[in-house]
Each structure stands twice: as structure tokens, then as C-alpha cells.
Amino acid sequence: MSTPRTLFDKVWDAHTVLTREDGAALLWIDRHFVHEGSHHAFAKLRERGTKVSRPDLTFGVADHYVPTRGRGSPIPDEGIRRMVDQLAENAFVHDVRLFGLDDPRQGIVHVVGPEQGLTLPGLTVVCGDSHTSTHGAFGAMAFGIGASEVAHVLTTQTLWQKKPRRMRVTVAGATVPGVGAKDIALSIIAAIGADGGAGHALEYAGSTIRALSMEGRLTLCNLSIESGARCGMIAPDETTIRYLDGRPFAPKGEALARAVEAWRALPSDPGAAFDREVSLDGAQIAPVVTWGVSPEDALPITASVPDPEAAPDPGRAAQIRDALAYMDLRAGQKLETIRVDRVFIGSCTNSRIEDLRAAAAVLAGRQAQVPGLVSPGSSLVKRQAEEEGLDRVFVAAGLDWVESGCSMCVGMNGDLLKPGERCASTTNRNFKGRQGPGSRTHLMSPAMVAAAAVTGHLADVRPLIAGRVP
């Protein structure tokens, strides 16, 4: 009998071209996504005079800089236009398929990959974007890489990696209505810290995880990077296989049958060893919001802003003090009393159809007290939402319904908060200035953002959905 292996080990082993004496392994890469930000890597290829070695495994997506308004007319900002054009040029020169600005499949790379069936269980997936961890929801080994590594993959379709340690995060128990993948993810990050996953590949397991839809799993794995983990994975199961059925780039017929056979062998073997185990009670998880400037600064909405005087050590006390000053909050203030200026629903974390449905369920028949933006994760999600009438719910509530892109998650396209503005946001980073210089971000689920929109302050969504969602 061979040693029991984890899901991660199985994928790692299947992709190891060779292992160096010092332990570094050269891994084969199955899917490589590039976006506007990949221009540094293409410049490196130009310098070396090389071409993309496997354009058939490389896919371009315009998302980081794309405008969310006025599509179809030229991009007014010259710098932004250059970024989008540059990607199209590089894709053309290197014969890479591009989901560009005018493609009906355009959207955020981590939404488009799964939606198109490009992301499959057991694959290695990389992209010059840290939230590539998203694709781990399928049981793929997916992680973000820097420009030097992007150039390396473009040139060789391989990447040197040192093997991370394995950590299993088990969440068991039924969550209450109003609590979803975002709350689970933020609770995990709050428990282990923003560097708690550093050097580890995470595997999410347990009944709470199994009960999540693919959309929920994508949200959870997306946030793996916010705990510092190399990647986060969920073993494929019937939910995964059902999701992939009929997706454009997913295997079909005979190939699908062979794939499913391989996928069913992927889950961690009983008795497989993890370097670290963490567990959470799913039933105890409440809707969560962040109050500070790191995703680890997360608390249930029923809690109060922490007091630096009560911090366990001086480093943490300094961090809390700094966060409170930046966020303009008082220690001991009830989270529910924090007023917001704006809301944002979007980003690769929470912009899929289910996210939009969850927000719309809260907003239906109600008025937003503050302005806000809803940017669907892809142009296909946008179309589906419109078919379901969700766009009308958002617009009737007073929110702006715009095109798909990274938008206010990172503000590269010009969708920004004003200095000092406070935003309830479904994104993934509440870093200082992430949504524009001086911006203040509170992370939460789409349902919780909708709750903040209709009340004008951070609010518990649970009473607002009573009788509305099962």
C-alpha cells in the first residue's frame, strides 16, 4: 500500500517534471491566464526575443483596467486605454486567445475561467494575480505569481516551486440563513491571521464546505490568499462535476468520462497527513464585517470595535491603534453604528450570479440610503442577471448597474472612492487606499452590503431576510 496522499499532493505529484536536489520542483502548468497587468512579463519575452511556448494553454482576459461605463466608445483615459490595447496587442502577437473588451464572454479572470470550463479539477492554474487561488474551488492547484514567473511560464509552460506544507481547515455544521461563504472565509482568516496560512496549501473540508455551491466555494478559495496561503483547494464532488457539464472548454463525451474517473480519485485519502489542522463550527458563524485595514480585522456584526488597550501584545495594540485612526473609528463603538457613504457589489470574490441574487433578495422593494455600484463578474453573469430581472431590483433601489470588470475592487479603471469615504464592499482587501487614496473599506458578503445599503450603516442582514430567503 502506498502512503495516503492529500488532494494537494496528488495534483503536485502529477505535475512534477523533475525535483532538484534542494527540493525545488519544476511543475507543469495546465492553464495560464494573463491580463492587462501582465505587460511586464510580455516585455521580458520581447527582450529575450522569445514567443509564448503554449498559446493553446494561455488565455487573456481584459479585466483590471476596463471601464465599467461607456463600453463601445473609445476609452477616454489615455493611460488606461494603453493598458487595454497593450494586452490585445500582446495576445495577437503571441497567438493567445483573448476575452477582450468586446467579447460577450469578457469578465474578471477568476470568474471567466470557471464559467468557460477552463478551470478543471486536478489542474495547475496560474495567473499574475494573487486571487488565482479562486480556481482551487474545483480541486485545482491554483496560485498567483509575479511578473518574472509569468514570463517563465509563458516561455516554458513550467514553474519552479518549493512544496508548501499542508493545512486542513474543517468547517462542519449547518450555517444559518444570511451566512455564506464570505462569512466562513472571513471567520477563518480572523481565526488564523492574515499570515496564518503562509507557507501552506489549504484544503477546505467538512459538511459546511460540502454544502456550498460552486459559487460559494469560489468565494471561499478566492480568500485563501488573504490568510497568506499559497493556495486553497476543495476536493471535487458531484457539485463540481455537475457545474462543469456542458461548459464550453470543459471535456465532453469520451474525454469527460475519463476526466470524471480521474477526478473521483483526487480527494485526500483517508489517513493522509496534514501538517496543521484547524476546525470551525459552521453553526456558530454569524454575518461578519471587517473594521480595520487587514482582512484579519474581522468580527461578527454583533460585536464592537476592539480596544487596543485590551490587545494581547504591543505589536497588535499598535496595529489596532493605527487601523482605528485610518478608519476613523472609536474603540468600543458598536459595529452596527458605523455609517457608510457608498456600497460596492462586485470583484472576483462576490460577483457571480448567486451573489447578485443574495443582494437582490435584500434590496427588493427597498431603497438604498447611499449611492453604490453593482458590477457583475462577467458579461455573461450580467446577461443572466438581466434575464432574471435582478438589474431592475438594483436600479429600483437606487444603485448603478454597470459593466463587468475589477472596477472598485482595485480602482485601476478609475472607479474610486473619494478620500475619507467609507464603503461597504463585497471585495477582498480592506487595505489602506485600496479603493482610492484615503478610502475606507469594510469587507462583507453581498447580502450584508445590501443590508448596509438599505440602512445606511453596517447592519445585520438576518432580520432583513426573514421570510424572504429559505
Added chain:
Amino acid sequence: MTPFTTLTALACPLPLSNVDTDQLIPARFMKRSRAEGYGDHLLHDLRFDADGQPRGGFPLNDPARQGARILVARRNFGSGSSREAAVYALADYGIACVIAPSFGDIFASNSVNNGLLPARVTEADGEALIAALDRGLREITVDLEAQAIRAGDLALAFAIDPVWRTKLLNGWDDLDLTLSHAEAIQAFAARDANERPWAAPARDVS
């Protein structure tokens, strides 16, 4: 790449946790090419106020710390996005080594790919270094071979993954190394295409 062996240089304390890559290089500065340089935008919004004036209390603006090549920070330095521009900003500013209790994984690997050493110390040692710098200590010596830091009277050890240590010590460029394995890669790809035909993107789409 230039090998990293020993560095003796002016050090600057940065007593902050979670200095993320959005702090190191705000997104709005990432459109430029590398040739234009990223150093003037390092930690831009912490270094400069809304009018572009240097912020008085910020350590990197201390006249006594100009030309620093070593940064000493608190935990989770370089967390966040994969933007290698964060490392370009540090490197172009002149920083060759960051000492902290923990680093963002992607940031650390980007650092190593640019010859910048991410040296991990214990929280206690990190605090001791920051305190020594606050008391006026200027130079720190970082010895990668010995994984040792000397800072005034302090003699500390630091940790770094052995793979990264070897790479920095030798100044290796991954790409050249990989291209020397071209045959093994080709053989792998051929075998793999046979074993996992389903892994190729389906072709019957427009």
C-alpha cells in the same frame, strides 16, 4: 542576477504590521514600464501627503535614514497582491534586504527573483532590531551564507527557505536553468498529453 552574499548597509525601521503590496506601490502607479523606474513611488501614500509633500514622522523621510538599503518591519510584510512592482519599487529605491517576522508568500518569491533578500526573524528579534534602530543604530550586516544578522551588540539568526537561499547566493536566473531541462519538459508534456487527454481545453468552441 547579482549574487547576494553579505550586505552591510544603513537600515531603516518600518514598525508596521501588514505592510501590503498596495502600500508598497499603489495601483495607480503601475502603468509605467520598468525602465521608467518605480523607486520614487515606493510606499507613496505613507511617505507623501495628498499634496505630494513628505510626511514628517515617516521613517523613510528621516534625513538620517536616506540611502537605507535594509528595511526592518513587523509581521506579514508584502502581503496582498502578486504585483512584482512592489519589489521593483523597493529595489529601485535601493532596498536589497527586508527583515520581518513573516512575509507574503508571493512577495517573498518575487523578491528572490529580483535578488532582494526577505529575511525572517522571530517577533522578539524583530522588536529588538527596531528598538536598536530607534536608539540610533545605523548599520546592519546581513550574512546570507551564515544566516546571521549583526546589529550593534545584537547577533541574531534569520530564516530563509533553503531553495531561495541557494538561488540568492548563486544569483541564479530560473529561466536559464529551466531551459537546460528542455528535453525533460518535452518528454513530460508528451507523456502527460497521453495520460490526461481531458486536461487540454476542449477544441470544439469558437
